[in-house]
Amino acid sequence: MFDLGELYQQLILDHNRSPRNRRRIEAADRTAQGYNPLCGDRVTVYVTIRDGVVEDVAFEGSGCAISTAAASMMTEQVKGKTAEEAAAIFDRFHRLVAGEPLEGNGSELGKLEAFAGVRQFPARVKCATLAWHTLKAALESTPDLVTTE
């Protein structure tokens, strides 16, 4: 039997209760919107870039605990990173939540390892990755609405 506590870890519940960087950045260099047609959740990700690195990143939107916490923790992880570094973190994070093999050890993901329990809940993988897909689109300046489909 799956353990609910592995999915809803305290760190995730905490970020759901008080999301970090949930705000609008008026002077964002990049903005993208994400949509999960499965649950109707929408997220907007704002990014400012200085000297090739993410100077500030924030999100707006409401979703389930997993998607809100994932967005919140994402903003903490990618600040100060280049687009390539952020994409690399997303790649590892995606492998983690989808239950795919990770090269090396997973510890490089730090706090994001709290999402390891998601792999037991395939229906929730998209919740965990919506904000990341949206960030990726913002960094790549993909103009259209991003969906998890």
Added chain:
Amino acid sequence: MSTARAAALAPGGSFDAEEVRRDFPILERTINDRPLVYLDNAATAQKPRAVIDAVTRYYEHTNANIHRGVHRLSVEATEAYERARGKVQRFLGARRPEEIIFTRSATEAINLVAQAYARPKLEPGDEIVISAMEHHSNIVPWQLVREQTGAILRVIPINDDGELLLDEFARLLGPKTKLVAVTHISNALGTVNPVHDIVELAHRHGVPVLIDGAQAAPHMPIDVSAIDCDFYAITGHKMFGPVGIGALWGRYDLLNAMPPYQGGGEMILSVTFDHTTWNHVPHKFEAGTPAIAGAVGLGAAIDYLDGVGLDRVADHERALLAYATEKLLSRPGVRIIGTARDKAAVLSFLVDDIHPHDIGTILDQEGVAVRTGHHCAQPVMERFGITATARASLALYNTRADIDRLAAGIDRVREVFA
């Protein structure tokens, strides 16, 4: 005689859901070591042994293509398929079996009316009336027709309980109105619409009415002659039959006057490269080899419902809805969306500000299957200023014990998010 039939005909005639449960093999499953509580019946219903056996028997003994072979199997398969049509006819209270067209689903039935009835008739500026509580399957086909013809879509508003505003409906009807298409029962809110009144109002203006009966057929007796509507759409899988089979009932004269919906085999009398003569109804609308086993299974589902008695089913579900409503509302933080006076056993609910997706995952861990999301009715969600709900939708095999498990699951949800 099935166990359910025996139960339904037991002395006193009381309905015994525990007896009915034994007819559904899947209800013996466990999820996370707990007996499955299946409360997603508005999405699809489980199948009784009688339906599963009928489909298996068809493939083991009868399988052949229909309406053309002279060999024994083809004759028997044709008889089985047409017998199923007769069962749907009686089930819906239709006058003639030719008025029953087999489709893939209620969705396809509505698309058929949109394309073969409405589209040839509609001029730019003509109006189709739907309601604010429609499933996407009774919205999007009309949007397609709107794009094809320049027609206009009008929407009957609903009140905060999720009931249609009939006065507003009456005001929407006029010389431009060419069709009314409304659901019998809302899948997201449970509202049972006053279809008799709707048809009477529309007919006063000479406007035909399509009723989307996908949610109604498994839960209450249907009589299209009494409703006096012009089209009625049902789907097999929600009424304990197989997936991939549905039906459209239409008035014979309307169907007869309509052009074909799809082209292919079966729907023609003769084909040359210059000219093709259409077959008669219903075959005109059944191009290609249909879901023969699906129709046979649907017929078995109808036999099963006849045996149990839809009147008794409706009584059982009414009592269960009252119990469930009270039980859910006794939980702190629970809010029910959809509080119509005339309501089917659908409970769309929210718990505090916990996202329905999280509710669904935690309930699933407890072995309780509910639907979460917008239920393919995004305009309904918008009307109530929400993006999603959790939805428990009940059927004849659900019991008070199931509701108690749901309530305990909701308590668990609140614990996790405490």
